[in-house]
Amino acid sequence: MFEHVTPYPGDPILSLFQDFQKDAQPRKVNLSIGLYYDENGTIPVLSSVRSAAARVSAAAAPHTYLPMEGTPAFRAAVQRLVFGDDCAAVREQRVATIQTLGGSGALRLGAEFIKRYFPDSAIWVSDPTWDNHRVLFVGAGLDVHTYPYYDRETNGIRFDDLLATLDTLPARSVVLLQPCCHNPTGIDMTREQWQAVIARLRQRQLIPFVDMAYQGFGDGLVEDAWPIRALCDAGLAFLVSNSFSKNFSLYGERCGGLSLVCAGEREAASVLSQVQAGVRRMYSSPPLHGTQLISTVLNDADLTAQWDTEVAGMRSRIKRMRTALRERLEAAVPDMGFDYLTTQRGMFSYTGILPHEVDVLRERYSVYLLRSGRLCVAGLNDANLDLVADAVGTVLKARSSASVSLS
Numbered sequence: 175m176f177e178h179v180t181p182y183p184g185d186p187i188l189s190l191f192q193d194f195q196k197d198a199q200p201r202k203v204n205l206s207i208g209l210y211y212d213e214n215g216t217i218p219v220l221s222s223v224r225s226a227a228a229r230v231s232a233a234a235a236p237h238t239y240l241p242m243e244g245t246p247a248f249r250a251a252v253q254r255l256v257f258g259d260d261c262a263a264v265r266e267q268r269v270a271t272i273q274t275l276g277g278s279g280a281l282r283l284g285a286e287f288i289k290r291y292f293p294d295s296a297i298w299v300s301d302p303t304w305d306n307h308r309v310l311f312v313g314a315g316l317d318v319h320t321y322p323y324y325d326r327e328t329n330g331i332r333f334d335d336l337l338a339t340l341d342t343l344p345a346r347s348v349v350l351l352q353p354c355c356h357n358p359t360g361i362d363m364t365r366e367q368w369q370a371v372i373a374r375l376r377q378r379q380l381i382p383f384v385d386m387a388y389q390g391f392g393d394g395l396v397e398d399a400w401p402i403r404a405l406c407d408a409g410l411a412f413l414v415s416n417s418f419s420k421n422f423s424l425y426g427e428r429c430g431g432l433s434l435v436c437a438g439e440r441e442a443a444s445v446l447s448q449v450q451a452g453v454r455r456m457y458s459s460p461p462l463h464g465t466q467l468i469s470t471v472l473n474d475a476d477l478t479a480q481w482d483t484e485v486a487g488m489r490s491r492i493k494r495m496r497t498a499l500r501e502r503l504e505a506a507v508p509d510m511g512f513d514y515l516t517t518q519r520g521m522f523s524y525t526g527i528l529p530h531e532v533d534v535l536r537e538r539y540s541v542y543l544l545r546s547g548r549l550c551v552a553g554l555n556d557a558n559l560d561l562v563a564d565a566v567g568t569v570l571k572a573r574s575s576a577s578v579s580l581s
Contacts, residue, residue, distance in 0.1 A: 186305060187544065194542045202540035203558045208357070208521055210420055210488055210552040218423050218488075222481040226470035230463070240460055242453040243446065244273025244431075248465045251472035252431040256386070256399055256416055263406050263435050270446035271433040272453065273460040277387045277417030278310060280432035284383060284413045285314035286452050287434075287445075288348055295381065297348040298339075300324075302546065304357045307350060307385070321349070324359050324524065329514040333367055337374055345379040354398035355388035355520020358548040362392065362519055368401045372408050382412035390421045390485040391492065392519045411435055418468055420521070421485050427464025488552075492521065495554040499563055506567030521552045531569045539565035 191207045204211075212218045243249065249271045253264045263269050274280035288295060297316050299307050300323035311318045322335035340349065351371070356362050363371065375382055384402055392398045405412055417430040432449065436442040453459070471477040493516075500515040515523055527535070527547040535541040541562055543549050554562060 190542060190544065193536075197540050197542075199540035201558070201561060202542070203553065203562055204542050205550045205553040205562070206542045206544055206548075208420070208550060208552075209425065210423060210492075210521065211555065212488075213491065213555045215555055215557065217425070220423055220481065220484045222471050222477050222484060223422060223424065223467055225477060225480075226467045229470055230466045235466075237462060239458075240273070240462055240465065242272070242450040242459055244460050245465055245469060247469040247473055248273050249431070251469055252416065252433065255389070255395065255472065256402060256414060256431070256433060257406060258396070258399070258403055261403065261406055267439040268436045268442050269433050270436065270442045270449060271431055272446070272449055273465060274415070274430045274432050275457065275460060276419055276428040277385065277415050277430040278306065279428065279457075280415030280417070280430045281307070281385060282310045282314060283432050283449065283452055283456070284415060284434075285311050285316055286456070287413075287449055288381075288383075289315045290452075291448070292346055292348070292381070295346050295348050297350060297383070298343065299350045300352070300356070302358055303350070303352075316348075323356075324361065326526070329361070329524070329526065331361055331363060331367070333363070337370060340371070340374040340378060340380065343378060343380055346381055347378075348381045348383050349375065350383045350385060351401070353384055353386050353401035354392035355522070357387065357520075358522050358544070358546060359524040360518030360520055360522045360551075361524070363401075365400065365404075368404060372404060372410070375405075376408060376410060382410060384412060384414045386414065387417040388420055388520050389416060390482075391489050391521060394489075395421075395482060395485065406435060411437055418464070421488075422468060422471075422481075424464050424467065427467070428461055429464035429468055492551050495551050495559070496523070498559055499551070499554060502559070502563035503567055503570070506563060507570045510570060515551075521550055523549045523551055525549050525566075527566065527569070528573070531573065534569055535565055541565045 187207055194202060194204045194206065209217060252271050253269055257264050257269065274283055296319055297311050298319050298321045301320035302324055308318050321339040322332040325332045354362055382405060389395055389398045402414055412435050414433045415430065419425045434445050436445055471481050496515045500512045503512045525547045527543060529545040532543050532545050532547065535543060
């Protein structure tokens with residue numbers, strides 16, 4: 175009956191992670207998948223989350239179904255975290271927010287909403303973007319295109335080309351934007367560039383879809399959400415997906431949010447009802463335990479402050495690893511520039527390491543990167559830093575020597 179079904183070739187990131195787990199080399203290093211590891215090379219359980227878990231366990235509440243949209247406490251916490259305490263759109267009840275199955279679930283649910291109510295709209299994502307963006311949007315039936323973003327020559331943004339592309343898009347085209355810690359490049363727009371983009375979005379009547387998966391890992395919880403708040407201040411209607419996988423270290427709980435900023439309260443109520451209907455069509459209701467943990471932390475001032483400090487610690491460690499790797503590579507390969515390691519932000523760095531060089535790093539040194547050259551800085555620690563720097567330095571010196579001999 176199922177002979178016509180072809181095998182799934184596998185996700186490039188998750189498949190690489192599986193290869194890493196099978197690697198028998200004791201000093202292997204995983205710099206591929208987007209996981210935050212602490213200094214000991216383990217995925218941390220935050221102290222704030224431990225405290226919340228103890229409270230949830232002591233309450234011994236029944237494990238019942240949640241409403242389709244999630245709990246009021248969780249949704250209110252999402253709005254405060256994403257939009258700020260003094261957001262006019264939230265105060266005027268113009269933001270429809272629901273709990274989702276992680277950030278991926280928020281993206282897919284938002285894509286389903288777009289397909290249903292803007293059936294002629296295509297979506298535009300940065301070149302490059304997270305691989306699963308395209309998968310999720312195509313799966314919802316949307317046409318996916320790219321706008322210029324990464325400049326390989328300067329390791330910056332092709333900003334003039336980005337604006338020029340926005341000027342060509344039909345009204346109600348959807349533009350996916352990442353407010354902080356851009357995946358995969360680690361290169362974020364400045365506030366001045368964001369203001370120029372927001373002006374184009376408004377002029378061209380485009381629909382922003384903002385995907386924030388790493389809030390707090392760039393400059394801070396408030397600072398990283400600034401572009402979203404600027405969009406609100408500009409009076410735009412837009413969608414926001416956010417994830418708690420990284421900043422709460424709750425990967426397996428699959429907790430995220432989808433918020434739709436509307437022009438009025440009545441409009442927001444209608445939008446919320448239709449997003450609820452989308453949830454019912456797909457999975458009926460969101461998970462409970464992660465919701466309880468996050469709600470407990472974000473609705474308690476002391477736990478929120480503790481969590482903020484823990485996120486700051488993760489952010490600081492990532493920045494320290496960026497600086498340390500840059501210093502070692504500059505010493506190993508002095509004729510190449512590595513300043514991008516400290517100007518990029520968040521978990522990921524676009525290194526410019528070529529696909530065949532990535533293969534050498536994996537096969538010879540058991541150092542795992544994506545073939546795009548994306549490196550997960552959060553996988554570095556003091557114990558593996560020299561190994562990684564020596565391996566990358568050796569590979570890049572071979573390239574540099576080859577270039578000299580050719581010239």
